[in-house]
Amino acid sequence: MKIYIAGKITDNPNFKEEFAEAEKTIKAEGHTVMNPAILPPGFEHHEYMEICYSMINICDAIALLPNWEDSKGAKMEEAYAKLNTKQIYFYNPMEQTLKSSLDCKGDCTECGIYGERCCRECEDKYKCPIKCQFLKNELGEPHLYEDK
Numbered sequence: 001m002k003i004y005i006a007g008k009i010t011d012n013p014n015f016k017e018e019f020a021e022a023e024k025t026i027k028a029e030g031h032t033v034m035n036p037a038i039l040p041p042g043f044e045h046h047e048y049m050e051i052c053y054s055m056i057n058i059c060d061a062i063a064l065l066p067n068w069e070d071s072k073g074a075k076m077e078e079a080y081a082k083l084n085t086k087q088i089y090f091y092n093p094m095e096q097t098l099k100s101s102l103d104c105k106g107d108c109t110e111c112g113i114y115g116e117r118c119c120r121e122c123e124d125k126y127k128c129p130i131k132c133q134f135l136k137n138e139l140g141e142p143h144l145y146e147d148k
Contacts, residue, residue: 003089003098004034004056004081006074007065010045018065022091026063026098034059049073053080061087063098 005022009015019037026033034055039048052073056062062081068074081088089098 001061002032002034002059003061003063004059004077005036005063005065005091006068006077008067008071008074009037010071010073012067018093021093022063022065025091029098045073049076052077056081056084056086059086061089063089063091065091066093
C-alpha cells in the first residue's frame with residue numbers, strides 16, 4: 001500500500017525526526033511511503049499544499065502523526081484524504097505502530113487507536129491525539145499520557 005504521512009511541520013523543530021521515524025516503521029511493514037518532510041524549503045504554504053494533495057492522490061491511505069491536529073496543513077490533508085475516500089491510519093510513536101481508524105472500538109484503553117472517534121475519557125474527543133492518550137504502563141494498567 002502507498003501511504004502519505006501527515007503531521008505538524010511548521011514550528012516543529014523535531015519534524016524531520018518524527019516523520020523519519022514514522023516512515024521507517026511504515027516501510028518496515030512493507031508499505032511505500034510519501035513523506036512531505038523531505039520537501040525543500042522556500043515554497044509558500046499553498047504551494048506545499050498543492051504538492052501534498054498530489055502526493056495524497058497517488059496514495060491509498062494517510063497516516064496521521066499524534067500532532068496532526070496542531071497543524072493547519074495536516075488538518076487540510078486529513079479532510080482531503082477523507083473527501084477522496086483514502087484509508088485513515090494513526091501512527092503511535094510510543095509503540096511504533098500504525099492502526100486503522102476502521103479498527104477503532106470507540107475506547108482508547110480497549111483498542112489503542114488515538115483517533116477522533118476514540119477516547120471517551122476526554123472532555124473533547126477531537127483532542128485525543130494531542131492531549132489525552134491512554135496507554136498501559138509496565139504492569140498493564142491504563143494511565144494518562146500527556147503529550148508535552
